[in-house]
Amino acid sequence: MTQITEHAQAAPLPQVARLEFRDLRECLAAGWHDFRRAPQFGLFFSAVYVLIGLGFVVFNAGTVLWTFAMSLGFPLFAPFAAVGLYEVSRRLERGGAMDWYKVLGIVKAEKDRQIPWMGAIIVIYVLFWSFLAHMIFALFMGISNLTNISSSYEAFLTPTGLSMIAVELGVGAVLAFVLFSLTVTSLPHLLDKEVDFVTAMILSFKVVTSNFVVMMSWAILVASLTLIAMAPLFLGLLIVLPVLGHATWHLYRRALI
Numbered sequence: 001m002t003q004i005t006e007h008a009q010a011a012p013l014p015q016v017a018r019l020e021f022r023d024l025r026e027c028l029a030a031g032w033h034d035f036r037r038a039p040q041f042g043l044f045f046s047a048v049y050v051l052i053g054l055g056f057v058v059f060n061a062g063t064v065l066w067t068f069a070m071s072l073g074f075p076l077f078a079p080f081a082a083v084g085l086y087e088v089s090r091r092l093e094r095g096g097a098m099d100w101y102k103v104l105g106i107v108k109a110e111k112d113r114q115i116p117w118m119g120a121i122i123v124i125y126v127l128f129w130s131f132l133a134h135m136i137f138a139l140f141m142g143i144s145n146l147t148n149i150s151s152s153y154e155a156f157l158t159p160t161g162l163s164m165i166a167v168e169l170g171v172g173a174v175l176a177f178v179l180f181s182l183t184v185t186s187l188p189h190l191l192d193k194e195v196d197f198v199t200a201m202i203l204s205f206k207v208v209t210s211n212f213v214v215m216m217s218w219a220i221l222v223a224s225l226t227l228i229a230m231a232p233l234f235l236g237l238l239i240v241l242p243v244l245g246h247a248t249w250h251l252y253r254r255a256l257i
Helices: 021-037 041-060 064-094 100-112 115-141 159-183 184-192 196-212 212-230 237-255
Strands: none
Touching: 021 041, 021 064, 021 115, 021 212, 021 237, 041 064, 041 159, 064 100, 064 115, 064 159, 064 184, 064 237, 100 115, 100 184, 115 159, 115 196, 159 184, 159 212, 184 196, 184 237, 196 212, 212 237
């Protein structure tokens, strides 16, 4: 069987472009256009995220075991689902064949390239984030009387509880910014070019720092749309995630030239 090898050859490192708010609007429009042209792929790859979300609800993933298992599994599989969306946009852009064998073949081939390293880094990052959140909770609330916080929220309304929430939000915002900055263009970059994941992350971080206001607006938009889409039993993600995934590909194409 002939192996699918449609990845680009090693190329000089791209330059970081100056982005404007107009680029975000045009990337969203392009993402919607890609989804409409190949909805079957968008629905298929976004179903990964939806099924994981439903798993939390159906299997009562509030328990430690389920939360731990799915928190580890999601960062490992999510990058491959995202790569599928990027590959669809790349093929639409280049006029390539839109068949399942070739698209899924590219996704499968990524297991032997740099994407698994990105998944591993995200897993470590999530574990560190979880550890830090628990440590902050213990530092602030460890001396409080034992309280079932799942049924009683009074402890959070105390000065200590409010201080803890403020610190959690502040630390979470910083960590979210770093993770967003390292991954926003690195994942599509790794698909598109023969580049190592460290270089891709560095360039992604430069894209964000060089276009801070625009990219932070993109981060807020992505987070807001995703949160809204999760409301109806995560089903809104079937539409929102493919559009955002395709749009991210077009944003990468504009950000690194």
